[in-house]
Amino acid sequence: MPILVIGIDIISEETKRFAVVSWFNGRLIKNGEFTFYRLVRFIRAKQPDIVATDNIYELGEYLRKFIRALPQGTKIVQVTGRPGEQKSLWSLAKEHGIKVVDKFNPYEEAKVCALLAVKGIGHEVLAFEDEVVIKVSRGRSQGKGGWSQDRYRRRVHNLIQNKVREIEETLKRANIPFDLEIKEKDQGLERGEFRVYASREELAGLIKPMKGGDIEVRIRPVEKKTFEFVPLKSESAIRERKSIIVGLDPGITVGIAALDLNGEVLTSYSERNMAVSDIVRFISEIGHPIIIATDVNPAPGLVEKISRSFKAMLFVPRESLKVEEKNELLRNLGISVEDDHQRDALAAAYKAYLRLKPKLDHIEAKLKELGITQKGEEIKALVIQGYNLGEAILKVKEREKPREEVKHVEEKEVYVDLTPYMEKIKELETTVELLERENQELRVMIEKQRKIIENLKNKLATYDEKIREKILRSKEFEIKEKRIIHLEKELREAKAIIEKLSSDLVLAKRMHLLELRGSAVPIKVIENLTWKEIEELERSTGIKKDDVLYVVNPAGAGKSLAEHLVEKRIKALISAKTLPNLVYEVLKENRIPILYESEIEVKRVDDFAIVDRKELEKAIKDKIKVWEKEEKEREIQEFLRLVEEYRIERIKELKKKSEEGH
Structure with missing residues (x-):
């Protein structure tokens, strides 16, 4: 790219x-x-x-x-x-x-x-930890006020709680580890703060900052105390540090194990509450990982993250390793560990090594044939990263050339005779003197040319006026032609808009005629079922008793908003999408019918819509009948449950009396 x-x-x-x-x-x-x-x-x-x-x-x-x-x-x-x-x-x-x-x-x-x-x-400068702080809080000051201000405050705390839950679910779905601190208030939350163990790039598109509304979401990366410098290419890391295979067992206690490319164990370590940056730093001190391995399938999110941060390959077993298999792998290694976390990490690393061993043995044999075993580890690392053997050998040899050339030059300099160089210096000094004279001559020529240019500029300024007029006229024609093209384009766009508006007008007239005849019912359209749009509708046309509302997107609604609609005593609510459970239950409890587009046909032009009166009345009756039937069924079930409980208790009492009689 x-x-x-x-x-x-x-x-x-x-x-x-x-x-x-x-x-x-x-x-x-x-x-x-x-x-x-x-x-x-x-x-x-x-x-x-x-x-x-x-x-x-x-x-x-x-x-x-x-x-x-x-x-x-x-x-x-x-x-x-x-x-x-x-x-x-x-x-x-x-x-x-x-x-x-x-x-x-x-x-x-x-x-x-x-x-x-x-x-x-070069080296990339890392100024931020792979950690991000996400803070959800109130977006604007509450100010002073009475009951209505208290209600607004409770609503904001409820919005904060919903937003915190939404972010929490998003992070869990993305398998991104995090810690959360909350401050509760008014049966909601006053503040929520996430400490997310991921980089800004990993959160891009998942969580967006918010400003200017009732709530505010701020995303701030955690800065490192001191800058880290990492090579721009992973190949340079291979050249400078030992190539290793790392096994990782994430969790509250993190297990880390490392092997070299010969299968020798370099370290086995575990620690509680280890930060992502601490894990990266610990691994970096051992060597450069070319493979990050896990013992479970699918791979945990933290293991994938560490793999990406090192640009290493991710090893995932075909199926999660069983405890017996892990113990067998450690017996083959002849290694004992302190806890299960070290065992899991070491088993993952060794399993990855065994998968690669045939390839590594083949490379070793080829290098012995070619007599270039000294750079074997670097060549193996490059092959594992995707190079074929020939490319890897060529790459290593190319890197060695500059060093060999420098050594060769240094060896020769010991025996160099300086006399020819001294003569060359004198020759160059003479050349410099000649060039200085030539420079002076050129400066004189430049001054002459400058004067000629000045004269030509003066002549150009006094050039024939008619020629200039012709040039200006041709430019004017060009501007007008471009203007005509632009206006024609605007005309085509305007015609398209007029055609659209005409068709909408015809439809609106038909809808209005149906409304006048009494065969249609006008309904009020709400794009998003939020407090903001409800307040705008109340300011513009108002929400009155027996109004029918049509909602395009009900996703943002909550219980308090549904209670507000109940207070307004609306006749029915038609929704293009499924209502949230809280809203549905509140409306159902207060016998306000909820209809979906699959149940009734809505004819709409922009902010104006109608439904057939008879169809609406029938749909409302059907909905109420369904709810009443459901309620009766629940009452019957409850009654049967109570009868059954009474029967069981009565049997127990009779048994008890019979036992006492004996």
């Missing part, structure tokens, strides 16, 4: 100004000079995949603010490496074949940063 990379470099320190260069689909674009806030707006508008720089700490006091402002999914990359291990930007450019014209030009530095990031060079 094409990616957008933005390279930046500092131009001015006092009032921070940046040189910005973009790379997209093989093209470099010089975007110009930006202030800090304009740069932030530019990045948020473009939403690049990577923002690359040679040193993030050049941003100074703006650094945290800059990272917080980055759009979701945009990485910030320090191309020179992690602090303490940084390489020169220009040495990296030379190493990767990037041509540099002027080392003192900030735009040139920004360009090199962008091109290095495109090649996967």
